[in-house]
Amino acid sequence: MSSIGRRAVLRALAATVGTLSALQFPGAATRAAATETGPAGWTVQTMEAFADTLIPGERRFAGDLAIAGVVKGPGAVQAGVISTLNSPELPLAPVLPEIAALLDARAIAYAATHLILLPITSPAFVGLSFRDRTALVRGLFGPEDPDRAIWQVLSLLTGLAFDTAAHLDTRQAVTTGHPGLAWLRFPQPDADGLWRFADHSYGKALATTHPATTASGSPA
Template sequence: MSTVHPPNRRTLLKALAATATALSTGQLPAAAAGTVTADAGASGWTVQTMEAFADTLIPGERRFAGDLAVAGAVTGPGAVQAGVIQTLTSPELPLAPLLPEIATLLNARAVAYATTHLILLPLTVPAFVGLSFRHRTALVRGLFGSEDPDRVVWQMLSLLTGLAFDTAAHLDTLEAVDTHHPGLTWLGFPPSGADGLWRFADYSYGRALAALHPATTASGSPA
């Protein structure tokens, strides 16, 4: 395994800020070259580490016998099955090029945790992947503590993990529903109408709160 230096915090914070801005505006900037891709497969240490982190937040069942990244703590789909790697490695996100360094940072925390708790880690998988689900959960819980200097990193990763499962962020919503995205299916996200739009017969408050503006477009956009 080649040595990967810890990420420069200034660079990382700039990427996190750009990612947060992109998510809030919907204008995703192009990522720099050298991103990790989902094609790296489960054998890549970065991919395994990110999968294990996401599976700790939104666990799912193992994809195959011997699946180490997914702990198999529950039945049903989790963040990994819902495409968290595709979301994290999207070429439109500026965070993607830093995933190897973030994985290294997480594995360093796992080594420190294992040392403190007298846990013998395997040498054939990333340190975080080598932890049991119980210990992964305990470690991740501490990462979100106010005293952790890299808490913003883990917060951004957790946001993207949730988006992958709850919204199929890496897919068009219509495509995600039509292809039975695991997260949307598990949540019972409703199918669209025949024209590909979503409409709801019942008002949230049981009645219309205002009349439709006469200049509203056919797509529902305001005048």
């Protein structure tokens, strides 16, 4: 990746971190779900393969190359990681092709040093076995890697896609059976669409409610 390209990616990552700190994930009810469109072709395959390395899932169809299929059940890809990465509230979509190209370049270098013959019909990272993908990704998070910040933000978004359905309204995600929330057994809302959690997590109330607390639960 050129220095100009790397600077653009780092700017987008910095803006993404700032956006994530301002947002409440999973999304509030007033936020529209992210569109399913995004960068096509090899970029999507590479991003899916990266996410599947972090949170594996089963293959979606015979011949699915991006997902290694090392486990049963849903993973980050089924949970909507591509929609999360392409969320209109994040500035990552324009730089995803460069990030994918960087990851594929790392895969080519890894394959060369490990005498691995990569297929020419799929992205380089996708062409690696799950074992080699894992070994490569492990190295990307090392303190000496110059692009570690890129992989850290991508891993954060991968986790958000699976654990919180970050690209969807929470009620929509739960009621439509989002695979990550279902796997985590995220509770259904009450009939009016709100969560109240009548049972205290410690089995008892830890403090009495202040008499000036408003009906919405806010301090007066």
